[in-house]
Amino acid sequence: MLKIEHLEKSFGSVQVLKDLNLEIPDGSVFGLVGINGAGKSTLLRTIAGVYEPDRGNVSFNGNNTFRDETVRKDIAFVADEAYFPIGSTIRSLKMLYESMYGFDEEAYQEYLKQFDLDEKMSVSNLSKGMKRRVSLLFALSIRPKLLLLDEAYDGLEPLARLRFRRILSSLVEEEGITVIISSHSLRELEDICDSFGILEDGKILRTGDLLEEKGNISKYQLAFAEEKTKEDFKDLEIMHYEQEGRVYRLVIRGDQDEVMETIRQMNPVLTDVLPVSFEELFIYELESRGNIHE
């Protein structure tokens, strides 16, 4: 289990992470989302042991990820911009991972094929997407127990993304690894993540099971015979409110049956219920807290 307690990190006078607390159980695929500058990369780097927390503690399976170097053998971190020394080939890079981690040669050979890579390839000459594949190749070949992907998913083309998703799914299912993915492509995260956390202004704004959370929030399109005001919906947890004449588009948090019961009592002439996507969930969550403008 990954456990983050009272984590604080500042860059000079700017406090990026503020008393952040988070627990991610083993075998989770956790989508970390947030607007630019929310602190996603800082959080992932701190989990990976690259940054030293100013305060608080980050532990994986009970070991501090910054102080205890042995636990980092189980952590693979793929940064948003990967580093490859000039003139390096996949084979030369392999030496580092072989030396420092429990490298799985069989898995490496298998992933080489899956990602259409050749050991002799000079990494400097590869495209951004291919470089991303190289990073993922090594991240997977060390058989991590915790995989941290900082926008590493975004540069992949659809087919590679599909293959990677399958690999991840099998690793989670068979080996119970924990994955934290930070991405701007929330549609993609929705397909792969089972839980999520919204990071806002250095704090975890909301966290939970993705399906459960999505089931708890719905879009309602309503029409009434007479005009209503927002005040009329005060008994509901409205996350988004939009009115056009006597037609209302609302995003409401709460059990769908209970919400419908409340709405029915208001005698709507038309009721339509739609599910929300992860992206919408993110947007409405921020909107409901006044963090983005409509």
Place this chain on the structure above:
Amino acid sequence: MNKNYFGWLLKNYRISALFFLILFAGISAIPLIPGSDVISSYSLSIGIMTVFTLLMTFLLPVLLFAFVHRRRSADQFFALPISRTKQLITILLFCFTMIFGIFALTALGLWLIYAARFVLFTKVLGAIAMAALMIAVMLIINTAFYLFANNVFDGIVMIGAYTCIPLLVLGVIESFSMNMVAGENIFAVSGIPMWFSPLAMCWHNLSALLSPYSYAEDQFYWLYAIAAVLWALAGCAALYWHFIKRKTERAEQLSDHPMAYPLIINLYAVMIVTAIAFGYVIDYAIGYITLYLLILFAYVAAQFIYRRKIRLTPKIFAAYALITVLALGCAYAAKATDGFNLSQKYTYKTGDLLIFRYEAAVRPDRIDQPVSYDSGEEYVTIYADAEIPVNEIDRDPELTALLEKLRQEGIRNFYQGKNDSGAQIYFHNSYRNESVLRNTYFYRLSMPASIEDLKMIDDSVCGTVTVQVYDEYEVKEYSLNEYMGKEGE
């Protein structure tokens, strides 16, 4: 140390290691050039090899610690399952192994093939052992300088800037000694900058141990070795803060740590401005104002290099003005106190022998009157020399009093800025077992010595006065009595 990490470094840099080994082997082949003298060729090879060795102590930290300065590589290398302490030790040990291994192999090879007949094996072994210490010291110090910065370019600038500090110290000391201390005893203080330079101390000791010759001034100094180790300890403390406790997020940021540009820019400004201030308060020449403006320009340019943008804030000009005012204040204080009283520090009873010389170009008919070299007037040169054993100085108090009188006149002349008569006096002290002169002081007099004074020197047991007369064909030399007899009193 982490064996796996060391193994990876070894594999990854094996081609570079091979390149350096071939390079060193090539240098060792120089004595093979037909017709060249073996000893001097061996000495040359050793010299070049030492230069390369020391250069590698600059180059390897720049290459191997570059990852710290790039955000992407810092992400990768600081996420490795290795503690920072082990990472630091492993990289330093790898650099050391590479440099020392190649050095030791080449030095032994050179000795075995060319110098076994005239250099003792124990001396070579001693040199190799000392080289190990010196390489370690230089690696630690250069790495520390490099890590004061937050990016590769600034890191290289820091290594260069810190390495050159002793030159500036020397400049300040020389300027102070020449402009502020009557007597200009540069030799007494010229060794001070050595202590600020681990590079110079290492170079001196390595050269001394590897040299096939044995000059007195090239001797190995244990104190330099100890001082270099103390520098290395300071370097270790710096590495603790700048690598083990380093904030990774500093990568690719401005090098704004107090030990980086903020210190270097101001330290350089202080030293240069102070060195110039000592000259200014003596000469008051207009050229100094131009120099101050040029340094201000350089100060602003350095701020640009530091901040990567032109930022002409009042703070920069205020800081420069403050430095200038403090430097001028220090210079005026030095002038007002006869160089912080250092001009009175000379003691005759130093070493075994006091050597005095008076020298003046004077009118042929009046040897107590000056001539100007530029005027084209005829002149003769008077030399008054005295060599007095230090333990016999008290036997001739009159002579000692005269020398002191001349010396005090020289000091007054120096600080009052009187006209230079062309007459000057030198004091040296020497030690029996040393060929070099020490404690050298030099004073200019506003007027040549009087005839009575010259006679007193000439009449003393230890002194002689000679007069040199130049004509078109030759230089004739007379004793004082001979000359006065010839010219008439």
